[in-house]
Amino acid sequence: MKVLIATEKPFAAVAVDGMRKVIEEAGAELVLLEKYTSKQELLDAVATAEALIIRSDKVDAEVLAAAPALKVVVRAGAGYDNVDLEAATARGVCVQNTPGQNSNAVAELVFGLAVMMSRNMFNGTSGTELKDKTLGIQAFGQVGRNVARIARGFEMNVSALDPYCPDNVMEDAGVAPVHSVEELYRLNKVVSIHIPATPETRKSIGYDLIAAMPKGGLLINTARKEVIDEEGLIRALDERADLKYAADVAPERAVEIKERFGDRVFFTPKKMGAQTSEANINAGIAAARQVISFLTTGEERFRVNK
Ligand code: 3PG
Structure with a gap:
């Protein structure tokens, strides 16, 4: 063999x-x-x-x-x-x-990215804390559940969207279920993406969702670059100077996006989550x-x- x-x-x-x-x-x-x-x-x-x-x-x-x-x-x-x-x-x-x-490793990286982005890339300016902020988890699978567990330590208000997960499983984990993707992005200052790349999810996160995030919104993607509609992401970042995007799965247009939006975006040079x-x-x-x-x-x- x-x-x-x-x-x-x-x-x-x-x-x-x-x-x-x-x-x-x-x-x-x-x-x-x-x-x-x-x-x-x-x-x-x-x-x-x-x-x-x-x-x-x-x-x-x-x-x-x-x-x-x-x-x-x-x-x-x-x-x-x-x-x-x-x-x-x-x-x-x-x-x-x-x-x-490998889900704990990915979940820990979510918080590495969240702290770094909230502290303005450690550039010496005054940032924000995660405590008491809203966190929306898109998909409550293995990684999403670890993210929720760690978020409790940060004292964040956590909600999650997952049509395949019963509400009581989320509630038992101290997480408020939400039932539409629009609601998830509209209500949460930090959104962490944990959906797989499938024909249904490809380019499913674009302008409408990202631009609907609350003031100071931070979108974190440790899942797959394919789920983002890059055109829509760029438009949202362009129109909303308060929005930030951090990804462990760099977009196709990473160089251009980095040049355009500077410290409001961050991409790991190689996928590092696991x-x-x-x-x-x-x-x-x-x-x-x-x-x-x-x-x-x-x-x-x-x-x-x-
Ligand atoms: C996964 O799907 O398990 C993660 O994205 C990790 O992928 P990797 O093994 O390529 O780092």
Whole structure:
């Protein structure tokens, strides 16, 4: 059994050690492809792999076609918009993710960004505090719930929108449910986005929502750049000098937006939300275990291509 770990943005070495242990103890062989710079390297590496562990690495129809022995792809992380599920299903490849394993890391980064933006990028001018401010969480999944937990420590007033989550689950977490996206943006000074990139959510956050935020509004995106309508974002930032935008998923037009809006916007140079050794260990080892369970027993609890 050959298990390929292919990560353009590698896991921490300690996570790879743990993954190696899980894979080798099961009698499988680990092949490591890290920091690759061309798709060809991935195409060559998958040629003999039976299992593939990835992060945001793109697994499209071409990659799947180059991997005739492939049985399972595990995305060590939550979002699997980087995998062509249809092509995988057509080839009989099981695709899985590791939900929840890196969510605390992403949630902590939300507050790193929130404090930095509220303190004007630490430029010496007087900023604002998070205490008593309103926070709206867009999607109350694993990351959203961790954001709510941390927000309690900041004494923020938290509400959330999630059509898939019953109100009582939010209420039990001390979070007020809201039932429309318009309401979420209109009512909250800070909004944190945690929706996946799907055909329905792509470009779903644009001018109307962003421009409706209260005075001094701060929008934080640690989810996916695709959910933002960049044209609308630019227009809202242009018309409302009090609005700010911070993202761990830099927009396509990041350079232009940064030049135009300066310290009112911030983008991490690389997606950093899940880049902690704890998250790498949790997600990486979960992925290795899921691969071994699938190959040895057919277990597919975390399958996402039903
Ligand atoms: C996820 O979907 O799990 C996060 O966006 C983290 O992605 P990464 O593994 O590419 O950092």
